[in-house]
Every structure is written in C-alpha cells, then in structure tokens.
Amino acid sequence: MEQETLHDGRIVRSEDPLNLEMPFSSLDQFITPTKSFYVRTHFPIPAIDKDEWWLHVEGEVEKPFEINYEELLKLESVTIPVTLECAGNNRNFLEPKVKGVQWGLGAVGTAEWTGVPLAILLDRAEVKPEAREVILEGADEGVLEEPKRPPGIVKFARSIPLLKARTDVLLAYQMNGNDLPPEHGFPLRAIVPGWYAMASIKWLQGVIVTDRPFTGYYQTMDYAFWKRREEIAELVPLTDMQVKAEIAQPVEGETVPSDSNVRVHGAAWTSDGEITKVEVSTNGGASWNEASLIGKAVSNAWRLWDFEWHTPSKPGKQTLIASATDSHGRSQPVERDPDRGTYMINQLLPITVEVR
Ligand SMILES: Nc1nc2c(c(=O)[nH]1)N[C@H]1C(S)=C(S)[C@@H](COP(=O)(O)O)O[C@H]1N2
Numbered sequence: 001m002e003q004e005t006l007h008d009g010r011i012v013r014s015e016d017p018l019n020l021e022m023p024f025s026s027l028d029q030f031i032t033p034t035k036s037f038y039v040r041t042h043f044p045i046p047a048i049d050k051d052e053w054w055l056h057v058e059g060e061v062e063k064p065f066e067i068n069y070e071e072l073l074k075l076e077s078v079t080i081p082v083t084l085e086c087a088g089n090n091r092n093f094l095e096p097k098v099k100g101v102q103w104g105l106g107a108v109g110t111a112e113w114t115g116v117p118l119a120i121l122l123d124r125a126e127v128k129p130e131a132r133e134v135i136l137e138g139a140d141e142g143v144l145e146e147p148k149r150p151p152g153i154v155k156f157a158r159s160i161p162l163l164k165a166r167t168d169v170l171l172a173y174q175m176n177g178n179d180l181p182p183e184h185g186f187p188l189r190a191i192v193p194g195w196y197a198m199a200s201i202k203w204l205q206g207v208i209v210t211d212r213p214f215t216g217y218y219q220t221m222d223y224a225f226w227k228r229r230e231e232i233a234e235l236v237p238l239t240d241m242q243v244k245a246e247i248a249q250p251v252e253g254e255t256v257p258s259d260s261n262v263r264v265h266g267a268a269w270t271s272d273g274e275i276t277k278v279e280v281s282t283n284g285g286a287s288w289n290e291a292s293l294i295g296k297a298v299s300n301a302w303r304l305w306d307f308e309w310h311t312p313s314k315p316g317k318q319t320l321i322a323s324a325t326d327s328h329g330r331s332q333p334v335e336r337d338p339d340r341g342t343y344m345i346n347q348l349l350p351i352t353v354e355v356r
C-alpha cells in the first residue's frame, strides 16, 4: 500500500477538497472523538459567521420563515448518538479500481449530535398537504468537473421523504458536546439517521419543502445506483446504509504470535434495525465463530464487537473475515453487485495476517 500522510492523526485522502479518514485500527470506544472523525467535503469549506447566518424554511408551506442561530438555540433540543458512514466507504477494496475518494475502512464514525428535530421547524412552517419531500441545501458550492453536469455553480443538496424528515431528521449544532467544527458543518447540519451520510447536509442554509421528487445532481448523477425493475436498470438515489461488520484489529498484513490469544475486534452497523450477530472466520470462511457484542444495542448507531482468537501453533498466513447479521435477517453478500457502482460496498472483506 502507498505511504499515507496524516492530518491530526487522520489519513489525508485529498487536501482540496478536504477528505480525511479515521485510521480504523484506532477504534477503541463507542463514540468517535471529533478529532478522529472522518471528513468528507466536495467544495471548499464555507466560512460562515453565525451572526450573519440564517436558515430559510420555504417551499410548499403556509408560513415560510427564516431563523437565526441564536433563535435556533432557544428551541427544544435533543442529543442522540448516530453513526455516519460515507456511501463510498471501503472503496479502495474494489477491484478493478474505480473513481472516487479511495476510502479504506474509516469513512465511518459515531458521534453524539445535539440539535433541533426538523419536525419542529416543519410544524412552525405549516407544511401543505401536497408536500412530498424536503430538500436540504448546504451553503457550499462550486463548479463540477464531470462531463454530465449542469453548467455553472452547483450547491450540495439532497432530499428526504416528508415522513422521514418529520420522524428522524435532526438539525444539529453540536457534535460530542461542542459547537460543530467548520469541517463538520458549522453552524448547523442535518443528521439523517440510518442513511448513508451524503444526506446529512452540512452548512445547512435551506429547507425547501416540495410536492414532487427532487432529482438534483447529488441524487441522480451522483449518489445513486442501478436498481432493477424486472431486468430494466433504473437510477435510484442511495438511502439506507447496508449491514456491515469491519475489523479494526488486527490489521491487514499484521504479524500475530502463534498458539496465543489474539483479540479480533471491530464495529458493525445497519439501518432501521439492530445488529443481532457478528461472526468471525479465522480460516478464510471455512468455519465461523460468534463474536461477543459489546454493550447494548443503540438505534442508528454501530455496535462494537470482539472475539478471542486462539491462533494456530503452525506459522503461516491466515485469512480473517467478519460478517454481520441484523434484526431483519439481512447479512452481507460475498460477491460485489456491479449495479451498485462505486457505492454501498458491504460485501465480505477478508484480511490476511501472518501467524509467526
Ligand atoms: N453541504 C454539504 N454537506 C455534506 C457534504 C458536502 O460536501 N457538503 N458531504 C456529504 C457526505 S458525502 C458525507 S459522507 C458527510 C460527511 O460528514 P462529515 O464530514 O461530518 O464526516 O457529509 C455530507 N454532507
């Protein structure tokens, strides 16, 4: 593997725009410290003065309004732990190589988010009966390079079905008990539990209620996959995170002592349900052992797990695989589904260690 540069202990996947990955081997607690949390940006980070910032709530509503930071902080707030995973997490495991940020295991993290449920703002605006979706728009913008792009400046925006917007979405101004850092969306970001994190819009400035499906760049040309209607492929926006377990330690290529107890540990997550089982194979999938799930299940957050492996007395290479199952009985595929393009990577990821 190529040499990795670090930025405050995170792996730099690109400087401009800033894309930082958590070294997943450092996973040692349920909450990811803010300084380790991965960063995904598409454009330069907007410098926002909170005293001049307004959130606009508009579209198919009876009473459109604007609210500033100070007023927002006075509203009823909640704090919830939520796991965010980039839809392209694990992309550097894909063969052949594909375009996009070459994330390893660490474009995922769990933070405690504090803010105002979007439902409170939607109620204040009085959503019209014909409303179907809510578009969330960030303040960041730029000109796109890919050929199938609208000319001119594009803003990062995504939509959520009205029901999900009302029941699940949080507008967060704090991460792990402190103001959101600029790179994580200061002053305000959306948190969309259970969905890949492209929907958790940072630097939020617009909440636009609409009566028809939104087909903006980031949910059609990008952040979409091919789904089959019978045999016909149709482009569908990415939404739910897929069930997955990742091994934090040991790491790929590590040497472990023979005839010893080695702790294999990591995290597993899913959407809309909970992790019920993580299995670990230490012989390339020939046999499986059940790992222990640590702590309690928390909705919309990952579950840490571990397994004590008694290593073989004979030296040699061993292949470790972790596999998660959730409360809907969903588990991870063995093979990659090419219809998923460069996203939703949750097939089993074997790692090789050297027993010596
Ligand atoms: N406004 C805006 N919101 C955004 C993005 C962005 O580039 N601009 N990136 C999205 C993507 S693809 C991901 S994975 C998450 C990353 O959130 P984080 O940087 O706080 O980890 O933010 C999402 N929200």
Ligand SMILES: [Mo]
Binding pocket: 040, 085, 086, 087, 088, 197, 198
């Ligand atoms: Mo992402």
